[in-house]
Amino acid sequence: xxxxxxxxxxxxxxxxxxxxxxxxxxxxxxxxxxxxxxxxxxxxxxxxxxxxxxxxxxxxxxxxxxxxxxxxxxxxxxxxxxxxxxxxxxxxxxxxxxxxxxxxxxxxxxxxxxxxxxxxxxxxxxxxxxxxxxxxxxxxxxxxxxxxxxxxxxxxxxxxxxxxxxxxxxxxxxxxxxxxxxxxxxxxxxxxxxxxxxxxxxxxxxxxxxxxxxxxxxxxxxxxxxxxxxxxxxxxxxxxxxxxxxxxxxxxxxxxxxxxxxxxxxxxxxxxxxxxxxxxxxxxxxxxxxxxxxxxxxxxxxxxxxxxxxxxxxxxxxxxxxxxxxxxxxxxxxxxxxxxxxxxxxxxxxxxxxxxxxxxxxxxxxxxxxxxxxxxxxxxxxxxxxxxxxxxxxxxxxxxxxxxxxxxxxxxxxxxxxxxxxxxxxxxxxxxxxxxxxxxxxxxxxxxxxxxxxxxxxxxxxxxxxxxxxxxxxxxxxxxxxxxxxxxxxxxxxxxxxxxxxxxxxxxxxxxxxxxxxxxxxxxxxxxxxxxxxxxxxxxxxxxxxxxxxxxxxxxxxxxxxxxxxxxxxxxxxxxxxxxxxxxxxxxxxxxxxxxxxxxxxxxxxxxxxxxxxxxxxxxxxxxxxxxxxxxxxxxxxxxxxxxxxxxxxxxxxxxxxxxxxxxxxxxxxxxxxxxxxxxxxxxxxxxxxxxxxxxxxxxxxxxxxxxxxxxxxxxxxxxxxxxxxxxxxxxxxxxxxxxxxxxxxxxxxxxxxxxxxxxxxxxxxxxxxxxxxxxxxxxxxxxxxxxxxxxxxxxxxxxxxxxxxxxxxxxxxxxxxxxxxxxxxxxxxxxxxxxxxxxxxxxxxxxxxx
RNA sequence: GCCGGAGUGGCGGAAUGGCAGACGCAACGGUCUUAAACACCGUAGGGCUAUGCCCGUGCGGGUUCGAGUCCCGCCUCCGGCACCA
Numbered sequence: 045x046x047x048x049x050x051x052x053x054x055x056x057x058x059x060x061x062x063x064x065x066x067x068x069x070x071x072x073x074x075x076x077x078x079x080x081x082x083x084x085x086x087x088x089x090x091x092x093x094x095x096x097x098x099x100x101x102x103x104x105x106x107x108x109x110x111x112x113x114x115x116x117x118x119x120x121x122x123x124x125x126x127x128x129x130x131x132x133x134x135x136x137x138x139x140x141x142x143x144x145x146x147x148x149x150x151x152x153x154x155x156x157x158x159x160x161x162x163x164x165x166x167x168x169x170x171x172x173x174x175x176x177x178x179x180x181x182x183x184x185x186x187x188x189x190x191x192x193x194x195x196x197x198x199x200x201x202x203x204x205x206x207x208x209x210x211x212x213x214x215x216x217x218x219x220x221x222x223x224x225x226x227x228x229x230x231x232x233x234x235x236x237x238x239x240x241x242x243x244x245x246x247x248x249x250x251x252x253x254x255x256x257x258x259x260x261x262x263x264x265x266x267x268x269x270x271x272x273x274x275x276x277x278x279x280x281x282x283x284x285x286x287x288x289x290x291x292x293x294x295x296x297x298x299x300x301x302x303x304x305x306x307x308x309x310x311x312x313x314x315x316x317x318x319x320x321x322x323x324x325x326x327x328x329x330x331x332x333x334x335x336x337x338x339x340x341x342x343x344x345x346x347x348x349x350x351x352x353x354x355x356x357x358x359x360x361x362x363x364x365x366x367x368x369x370x371x372x373x374x375x376x377x378x379x380x381x382x383x384x385x386x387x388x389x390x391x392x393x394x395x396x397x398x399x400x401x402x403x404x405x406x407x408x409x410x411x412x413x414x415x416x417x418x419x420x421x422x423x424x425x426x427x428x429x430x431x432x433x434x435x436x437x438x439x440x441x442x443x444x445x446x447x448x449x450x451x452x453x454x455x456x457x458x459x460x461x462x463x464x465x466x467x468x469x470x471x472x473x474x475x476x477x478x479x480x481x482x483x484x485x486x487x488x489x490x491x492x493x494x495x496x497x498x499x500x501x502x503x504x505x506x507x508x509x510x511x512x513x514x515x516x517x518x519x520x521x522x523x524x525x526x527x528x529x530x531x532x533x534x535x536x537x538x539x540x541x542x543x544x545x546x547x548x549x550x551x552x553x554x555x556x557x558x559x560x561x562x563x564x565x566x567x568x569x570x571x572x573x574x575x576x577x578x579x580x581x582x583x584x585x586x587x588x589x590x591x592x593x594x595x596x597x598x599x600x601x602x603x604x605x606x607x608x609x610x611x612x613x614x615x616x617x618x619x620x621x622x623x624x625x626x627x628x629x630x631x632x633x634x635x636x637x638x639x640x641x642x643x644x645x646x647x648x649x650x651x652x653x654x655x656x657x658x659x660x661x662x663x664x665x666x667x668x669x670x671x672x673x674x675x676x677x678x679x680x681x682x683x684x685x686x687x688x689x690x691x692x693x694x695x696x697x698x699x700x701x702x703x704x705x706x707x708x709x710x711x712x713x714x715x716x717x718x719x720x721x722x723x724x725x726x727x728x729x730x731x732x733x734x735x736x737x738x739x740x741x742x743x744x745x746x747x748x749x750x751x752x753x754x755x756x757x758x759x760x761x762x763x764x765x766x767x768x769x770x771x772x773x774x775x776x777x778x779x780x781x782x783x784x785x786x787x788x789x790x791x792x793x794x795x796x797x798x799x800x801x802x803x804x805x806x807x808x809x810x811x812x813x814x815x816x817x818x819x820x821x822x823x824x825x826x827x828x829x830x831x832x833x834x835x836x837x838x839x840x841x842x843x844x845x846x847x848x849x850x851x852x853x854x855x856x857x858x859x860x861x862x863x864x865x866x867x868x869x870x871x872x873x874x875x876x877x878x879x880x881x882x883x884x885x886x887x888x889x890x891x892x893x894x895x
Numbered sequence: 896g897c898c899g900g901a902g903u904g905g906c907g908g909a910a911u912g913g914c915a916g917a918c919g920c921a922a923c924g925g926u927c928u929u930a931a932a933c934a935c936c937g938u939a940g941g942g943c944u945a946u947g948c949c950c951g952u953g954c955g956g957g958u959u960c961g962a963g964u965c966c967c968g969c970c971u972c973c974g975g976c977a978c979c980a
Binding site: 209210213214216217218220222224278279280281282293329330331334336360361362363365366367370371372373374378379380381383452453454572575576645646647648651652653654656658659661662663665666668669672737738740741742743744745748751836837838839840842843844845848880881882883885887888889891892893 | 898933
């Protein structure tokens with residue numbers, strides 16, 4: 045049902061814009077690689093392509109049945125070779141630009157899916173697909189250098205027209221930019237002289253294992269000398285608190301740990317601690333509630349501002365993959381460090397002037413104070429504010445070559461290789477002589493081989509397809525092996541919107557002119573579950589393609605709308621829970637139009653909503669009523685002639701507005717006003733507000749008013765018309781003008797309803813004498829009939845409504861006041877009082893203040 | 896803990912600072928029907944000393960002639976992030 049809502053919304057907008065004369069590209073595509081079909085294949089041994097194509101056929105049929113106006117000639121399926129050829133082609137463009145690279149790193153491994161996962165696919169330490177706890181595994185994998193784009197991904201939020209604030213916030217948090225300084229801490233020599241060990245374990249001036257994030261921030265900080273480790277760089281957001289750094293911590297995985305403790309009495313204990321930390325699961329280790337633990341290494345670092353030695357600990361609350369995997373600990377002003385210092389009896393120094401409520405009677409800190417304040421106990425920097433000190437301390441150390449300003453991001457590079465069959469093969473071969481070689485463009489696509497065993501066994505099932513893996517090197521013609529990993533399916537979906545513009549081109553992935561004409565996407569609709577993954581990856585792709593000169597814009601989706609989910613029986617619909625409402629069944633029972641209208645009538649499109657079996661009945665009844673209203677009126681001859689004429693006029697692009705205002709009776713005018721008000725409201729609700737529920741409400745009101753007017757025409761006891769615009773409750777007379785007004789109102793009702801209920805709309809339209817409603821211009825409200833000629837105003841005395849007054853729509857304020865004061869319900873409150881203030885809000889109310 | 900969002904009848908929800916509860920569901924009464932279903936007409940926030948009046952949009956204050964809406968302080972729920980130095 046979620047899909048039904050999504051596509052119906054898109055369809056209402058597409059139809060609406062088409063009526064307004066726009067060229068609309070409303071396409072459909074399938075993100076078809078991935079585990080759904082692959083798991084079926086593993087179970088049955090039949091190829092995943094079979095299940096994929098079957099599923100596509102089903103959804104195709106459902107969408108066609110719903111009457112969604114999709115341009116099927118542009119259909120895109122990411123698992124077909126004509127599409128993934130270009131996914132591979134784009135991978136190679138990334139590769140040649142240095143944005144796709146291979147490295148060995150600890151990665152997230154899902155033991156159940158038997159594949160690695162991107163950071164974004166790990167939720168609470170578990171696999172987002174199957175909820176299995178994720179394990180850390182050291183593997184060589186392919187990455188996209190998304191961290192190079194961290195800054196632009198943040199800046200370009202400005203280039204978006206309308207995105208939900210929360211999606212922007214989620215991405216911002218995920219990128220996690222923080223500013224501060226990289227600071228170098230010298231390591232004090234071992235006691236009794238630092239006899240350099242024979243083979244230093246750590247000698248690399250290479251970037252830390254976390255990858256790209258910190259590459260760009262290395263600045264002027266000197267890399268450690270090859271050979272003996274003599275210093276460690278830390279990232280801190282609080283260089284102002286350096287004087288309070290009383291100890292130093294390395295992550296258990298830090299490459300320096302082994303070397304530091306070698307041969308010391310502490311070596312055994314440290315190694316035991318590190319081994320234990322590695323064995324702890326990610327979820328457990330990252331729990332905030334877990335007590336802080338750590339172990340002293342026996343070594344000391346030199347605080348660069350005080351020159352004093354501070355003990356180096358290894359503690360698992362320091363994460364290897366953020367910053368440099370090492371931190372300076374300032375227990376006075378960091379809660380975590382405070383907890384650690386208390387447990388291990390380490391000194392706590394106040395260096396930011398701290399409010400009394402953080403201290404005991406003797407002035408000792410009872411808790412870390414992370415807030416703002418003036419520096420104390422910080423030598424020459426005493427008296428500076430936090431903000432000033434951050435700059436001054438960093439500059440001072442920078443001049444000595446011991447620090448520099450730095451920016452850090454939480455965002456990591458995007459791990460794109462997967463050890464699965466059903467994905468686009470990574471187009472790389474490994475040659476004994478030439479090494480890693482990209483597959484030449486003219487040899488694309490690298491087709492998936494036909495295999496029989498799809499089960500993952502810790503490596504890609506492709507690896508077992510010897511006839512496929514063994515190939516020849518494109519450079520030297522010698523023996524070579526294919527990369528057997530496939531790409532994350534989010535790679536496929538990061539560029540599909542571009543393909544819509546050139547779906548049939550087999551010489552390019554997309555045509556530059558075509559993408560620049562159609563894109564960026566004017567209106568994108570999706571669930572919030574894509575807030576980070578798909579939407580951030582697509583933004584990244586677009587920026588890379590822009591840099592490559594392949595597209596002329598930097599953001600893919602100008603306007604984003606995140607639709608709410610549909611719940612049933614209190615939970616998200618899911619086959620495993622058995623609480624599924626089948627679109628097919630609903631369409632069979634109520635028809636496509638009722639299903640379409642109901643999913644939009646349930647509530648605001650962006651909110652979650654509960655499917656109600658009675659709710660759809662109500663909408664179904666409404667559509668039945670509209671049907672009978674129009675067909676009955678036709679049967680009674682009330683629409684004859686008039687409707688035919690207006691139908692053809694509309695088709696020709698002109699509006700039927702030939703009503704002579706002076707000749708209208710009150711009920712006639714009243715219904716005309718209602719019809720025009722509803723035209724204005726529906727236009728605004730669809731075009732500007734995305735409030736389909738209130739648009740439908742307004743059409744229901746129009747239908748109710750038409751009923752009321754009709755009831756009197758045919759002699760029944762009319763229901764009082766509900767509209768504020770309605771003054772007289774009498775119905776329309778069966779005069780030519782009365783009939784014309786009725787025809788006009790019904791015709792508007794049908795036209796406004798068509799984007800929501802296209803089948804009903806088209807059928808009624810033809811019966812009324814029109815043709816091709818789908819292509820007719822959108823109705824325009826007639827200015828003359830937007831306001832009733834008399835209006836009813838509430839009259840307040842001291843803020844309470846005491847009576848109502850009916851006045852001409854254009855009455856002068858003075859006349860309105862005079863009339864208001866004479867109302868019996870008002871006069872009695874004015875009697876004997878002094879009038880101190882009079883307010884007239886035109887068209888709204890009158891407010892009198894008395895004493 | 897931090898960052899978002901939301902609290903309105905029995906229910907889904909409506910309301911550019913201007914008559915709270917539109918529209919719909921469920922409910923109740925009626926018409927039609929042998930009967931039921933369908934359909935149609937009508938009633939419906941709570942209360943009272945009922946032709947009138949009082950109370951009412953999570954709680955407490957404030958601004959305003961007037962607050963569901965704006966401001967301040969809380970409470971609750973939902974979502975995201977969470978030892979990110």
